Amino acid sequence: MKSKNALYEATEFKNLKEMIQETIHKYSSHTAFIIKNKEKEEKYTHITYEQFGLEINALGSSFINRGLKNKRIAVISPNRYEWVVSYFATVNGTGIVIPLDKGLPDDEIESLLQRSHADAVIFDKKYHDIMKQIQEKNQTEVKQFICMDETKDFICMQELIQEGKKLLEQGYEEFTKAEINEEAMSIILFTSGTTSISKAVMLSHKNITSNIYALSMAEKVYDTDVNLAFLPFHHTFGSTALFFFLSKRNHECLL
Numbered sequence: 537m538k539s540k541n542a543l544y545e546a547t548e549f550k551n552l553k554e555m556i557q558e559t560i561h562k563y564s565s566h567t568a569f570i571i572k573n574k575e576k577e578e579k580y581t582h583i584t585y586e587q588f589g590l591e592i593n594a595l596g597s598s599f600i601n602r603g604l605k606n607k608r609i610a611v612i613s614p615n616r617y618e619w620v621v622s623y624f625a626t627v628n629g630t631g632i633v634i635p636l637d638k639g640l641p642d643d644e645i646e647s648l649l650q651r652s653h654a655d656a657v658i659f660d661k662k663y664h665d666i667m668k669q670i671q672e673k674n675q676t677e678v679k680q681f682i683c684m685d686e687t688k689d690f691i692c693m694q695e696l697i698q699e700g701k702k703l704l705e706q707g708y709e710e711f712t713k714a715e716i717n718e719e720a721m722s723i724i725l726f727t728s729g730t731t732s733i734s735k736a737v738m739l740s741h742k743n744i745t746s747n748i749y750a751l752s753m754a755e756k757v758y759d760t761d762v763n764l765a766f767l768p769f770h771h772t773f774g775s776t777a778l779f780f781f782l783s784k785r786n787h788e789c790l791l
Contacts, residue, residue: 546752547783551716551741553628555748555783560589568782569617570762583617594700595625595693596711601703602680602696604631604656605710608724610649610678612636613660615765618684618693620778622658623769627722627741630714634724635770642666644734649676652724652736656680661687718742725772739772748780757784 549555564586571581599605609626611633613619626633634652636645638660645666649657657678659667667681668689683690704712716722723739763781767774 542753544753544756546749548749549745549783551718551745552624552779553714553716553741555745555779556589556592556624556628559783560585564589569620571617588621590701590704591621591697592624592628593704593712594697595621596629596700596714597703597708598696598700599625599629599631599656600710600714601699601708604680605629605714606631607655608632608634608653610634610636610652610654610657611659612638612640612645612657612663612770613684614638614662615769615774616660616684618658618660619769620782621697622684622693623775625711628714628716629711630716630720630722632722632724634726635775636726637770638768642669646670646673646676648726648734649678652726654678656682658682658684658693661685664689716741718745725770744772744776744779747776748783751776751780752783755780757781 549558564584566585567582568585568588569583571583573579573581599609609622609631611619611622611626623633623635634648634654636648640648645663649670655677657667659682661683664683664687670676670678671681681690682693682696684693686692686694718741720740721738722741723744725737725739726734727737728734765774765778767777769775769778
């Protein structure tokens, strides 16, 4: 559909779940992400939309099976594929995602987990020590600590994905059939605002998809385009730009 002031035709999605499902259906065999490997012989890993969709559904199913439906899940890491899977697995389920600034000092990470009343946190291995301290101090409401990488102290995100895949094979549909209220709060974003104390901003699916729609009417994306993800995903502009490109047939390169 093309509105009066639009430069290009665009599809207006009701929510992020509808958006990502349609994209996966249309472009299942196409590459969604190109990940640069720093410690492997193979320089790049290509992830298709089909694999991306399966891992969202698997992780989301595992979340719900572990009692995280309608719960608050914080995510903190540098830009990486697992951040995106965690985000969609939360909001499409339909929990509330809390993207945390990857550069936060340790005491602020604990403070924001407390202030957001997070029930779970998913994190990169670089936050292992602070998460261990937070878990041992037990002064937050976080009950489930999930590491994106393998570690002896926390459950690994890949374990949950494998667990979720088995649930899906058994016909589990709690996640895939979860209905989205696009007006409800689904994202808690902390921003500094006008003072030194960060403020919690409440965002919905509709807040994000309306921006994606506006971008789609103003920006043309070609099949051959490759997007280099530079802005941090915990910023709404960075994640919205990522989702805009994921709503098209294109490649996403994560560094």
